[in-house]
Amino acid sequence: MVSGIVQGVGFRPFIYRIALKNNLRGYVRNRGDSCVEILADGEEWDIKSFLRDLVERKPPLARIHEILIVPAEDSSVIYEGFKIYASSSEAELSGSVIPPDIAICDECLAEMRDPENPRYNYFFITCVNCGPRYTIIEDVPYDRDNTTMRDFQMCDFCRSEYTDPANRRFHAQTVACPRCGPRAYLTANNGEIVECADPIRFAGRLISEGHIIAVKGYGGFHVAASTLLDEPLERLRKAKHRRQKPFAIMARGLEAIKTFAEVNTWEAEALLSYARPIVLLKKSESYYLSDLIAPGLHNVGVMLPYTGLHYMLFDSISDPAFVMTSANPPNQPIIKDDDEAFKKLGGLVDYFLLHNRRIAHRCDDSVIRLHNGRTVFIRRSRGYAPEPIRLGVRAERCALGLGGEENNTACLILGDKAFLSQHIGDVENLETLEFLESASRRLIRLTNSRVEAVACDLHPKFATTILARRLSEEEGWQLIQVQHHYAHAAALMAEHGVSEIVAVCCDGYGYGIDGGAWGGEIIMGSSDPLEFRRMGHLEEQPMLGGDMATRYPLRMAAGILHRHVSIEDWLLENSVHLPYGREEAHLILAQLERGNIKVRTTSCGRILDAASAILGVCYERTYEGEPAMKLESAAIGGEDRLKVKPNISGNILKTTDIILSIFEERRKIPIRDLAFSVHNYLAEGLADLAMKIALENDIRVIGFTGGVAANQIITQRMREIIESNGLVFLTHELIPPGDGGLSFGQAYIAAHT
Ligand SMILES: [Zn+2]
Ligand SMILES: [Zn+2]
Ligand SMILES: [Zn+2]
Incomplete structure (x- = not known):
């Protein structure tokens, strides 16, 4: 076996x-x-x-x-x-799983380009080494009848290859050809068929000319548009209510990418890997694509074609790349069914490029970034899920983690393996909650697991917490609630198989043990017994107007500054960036005068946000992490000219010092250097504090996790400091440091409790 x-x-x-x-x-x-x-x-x-x-x-x-x-x-x-032999439905072992979707292989691509080949121009050409898997499998064992390919009867030619032991398609379940396999067709946005001989290449021309087209792929729909014209992108941003959020693009080839972005060896390898993730690349000096693709950012998310259909889109045009953004209404999962696509995208796109194979399970594209060759997952999904992550320590029992609220995934830990689901998204409504539940049940079914515990966040009102409670009651699983930053720290321990760690956990928000808004925490973790303790944190800062301070970081900045400098003139000057202008600025000032702002946070993300607003980089958060991401982009190439010494007292790193300092210097020193100084202050301060705690507790391993760990400047600076002090520095390379990795840490704790 x-x-x-x-x-x-x-x-x-x-x-x-x-x-x-x-x-x-x-x-x-x-x-x-x-x-x-x-x-x-x-x-x-x-x-x-x-x-x-x-x-x-x-x-x-x-x-x-x-x-x-x-x-x-x-x-x-x-x-x-x-x-x-024919498959048996017998199931006694657990822990095996089916593979992720795999990009078209070189042999299939060559056959698709060969006019002599029976699959010449066949957009869904696949073999035993490539093609969709996870997204078409409805049940195990993996037989054609258990996939959405069962709707297509193999022709004699395909069958002869399928039954030929010498053939690359011997027992390849996705085998198909133009005669018997899925077909592609183009429709107008009302669903009416557009008659054309070559719908895919025609669609490519339409995109190039400025039309917006919904393209059905392996794991869902993309919305495709030109990368060279502003008009369709303006239209797309307006209709999708996405004013600033970057769009991913698909380039025709590696050479094309090099004309607009910098690509090092590691990045090229990742782009060409069979997972074909979106890789965040630095825009080159001569970047010439529309500024509407990734406004205000120094990098752009690029992927290469991963199906024959994608390659063919570029055949009859010369565009270097197309926008290829997942088609999902705000806070909803990526669209996978045709009916749903017509309903939800009909008003947005001009055409639909469809195929007639059902998508069994949705799966978004993965997104990675490379920090000096080290993989950082922004989103781990297509091409990776459900391939398990091997753990150094065997779990005592099988546990399911349901994650937190934003950027969610589910995770099943069984023995020495962790099965992370595909990207689920922000679990704030019924659609994503149902998606989370079905993806979880599917992982359990595919791996033939018997779950004993279900883990969720400590936040009492998260939809995931309520789901965990229900599953616990229905299935008799033990319910384990895990503090957000403890889960981040546990994820680092589990990924690297370490028994002790001082974990720096920096993100936007996590519900604290005391009910407070945490987000800049030093957590000490040990495995025997499994225990986590908050040892230090960033200074608590007022959040003026609660969530409003997250959306409008000027409020955050005002709350920090007002105790030390007069901000009246500055705030009134900047009041155009507040939704209610001067009136709102006066209200803020009055509120600050009265004092006693109840909501306070130790969040590292909010400090980056405040700096971003003070430096005029970003005044409104229209997508998660926006002000902080733009601050990092603004800091590229900068140097620390402020050299503010980290102010640490009682295991608390003061953040007021650096915010005050950039405020005072904002007209004298270039923005780039000030933005860099903020990064440097936090990196040095967090490293110093973590090293102090590590030393006091005789621990040699320091880790960095949470969404802020995707920030290259902070991560690299911390690594330099900590490694030069002879300590071990760990970051995530197999799971996302952000909340996409939370379920993994939760499941690890539940499996070992
Ligand atoms: Zn192949
Ligand atoms: Zn065939
Ligand atoms: Zn987090």
Whole structure:
């Protein structure tokens, strides 16, 4: 019995071939627990050689976790040759899973371009080494009948390849061709078919000319538009109520990317990997794409085509790239069904480029960033989910984590593996909540797990907390609530298999043990016994108007500054950036005079926001992390000319000092240097505080997690300081440092409690 990722990766054909090579008789078959069962009958020498081949020559996409060898129950059965048997639904083992979606392979791409090939120009050409998996599988074992490919009857040609042991498509469940497979077609925005001979290339031309087109892909719909024209992007921003949030783009090839962005070796490798994530790349000096793609940011999210359809879109035009943003209404999951697409996108797009294969499960594109070659997941989804993350320590029991509120995922921990779901999104409404529940149940089903505990945030009102409570009651799972930053710290410990850590957890907001708004925490974690303690934090700062201070960071800045300098003139000058102008500025001033602002926060994100507003970089947060992201962009190439010494007392890092300092120097020193100084102050201060706590507690490992850890300037500076002091510095490389990794930390705690 072989467990791991062994279905949907050409494993049975591979077993078949090495069995014949080693003169073995018997069979191989898929099972309902995502494992593969092999019966091998032959000489001992041949069996040994077979097992060696099994490990050493496995297909590139296969992952072997365990090989379980037992003597055959009935040794009297005589097998004639070696066969691939029909799958069995038997399920006793757990922990195997099906693979993620895989980008079109080079061989399939070459065939698609070959006029002599029967699959010439076939947009959904795939083989055993490539194509959709996770998004088309409705049930296990991975057979065509359990996927959305069951709607397409294989033609004789495809069947002949499917049954030919020498063929690359031997037992490839997604095999299809122009005669028998899914078809592509173009419709107007009312759903009426647009007659054309070559809908995909025609759609490419329409995009290039300035039309907006919804494109159905593997895991959902994209909205595609030109990267060179402003008009469609203006239209898109208006209709999507996305004034500033960056759009991802898909480039025709690596060379095209190099004309507008800087690409180092690590980034090129990531772009070309079979996961084909969106990679955040630094815009080059000669960046010439529309400024409406990623306004105010130094980088742009770029991916390469990952299906034949994507490649064909670029065939008859010369555009370097198209905008390819996931089609989802605000706070809702990515759209996957045609009807829903017509309803929700009809008013936004000009055309639909569709295909007639159903999407079983939605899956957004993944987004990564590379800090000096180290992967930082902004979003871990297509191409990665549900491939498990191997843990250094085996969990005592199986636990499910449901995450927090923003950028959510679910995570199932079983044995020494963590299965992180695809990106779910902001769980604030029914649609995303249902998506979270179905994705969780699916992980449990695919891995054949028996959950014992369910973990969620400590926040009593989060939708995820309420869902966890319900599941706990319905399923009899133990409910475990985990403090937000403890979960971040646990995630670092779990990913790196360390037993002790001083974790710097910086983000926008997490509900504290005391009910407060935490977000700049030094958490000490130990595994034996599993325990977390808040050892230090950033200075508490007033949040004038609560959530309003998150949306309008001028309020945050005013709250910090007013105790030390007169801000009246400055605030009135800047009142155009407040929704109610001067009137609001006067109200703010009066409120500050009265004092006693109840809501306070230790959030690192809010400090970056305040700095962003003081420096005139960003006055309104229209998407998560906007002011802080723009501040980082503003700081690129800057230097710390303020050199404010970190002010630490009683394990609290003061933040007022740096905010006051940039306020006073804002007209004398270039914005770039001031923005950089803020980053440097926080990095040095947090590193110093963490090192002090580590030293006092005899711990040698310091980690950095939370959404702020995606910030390259802060992370790199902290690494320099901590490593030069002879301590170990850890960051996340397999899971997102932001709240997409929260479920992982929660599940880890629940599995070990
Ligand atoms: Zn292929
Ligand atoms: Zn066919
Ligand atoms: Zn967080």
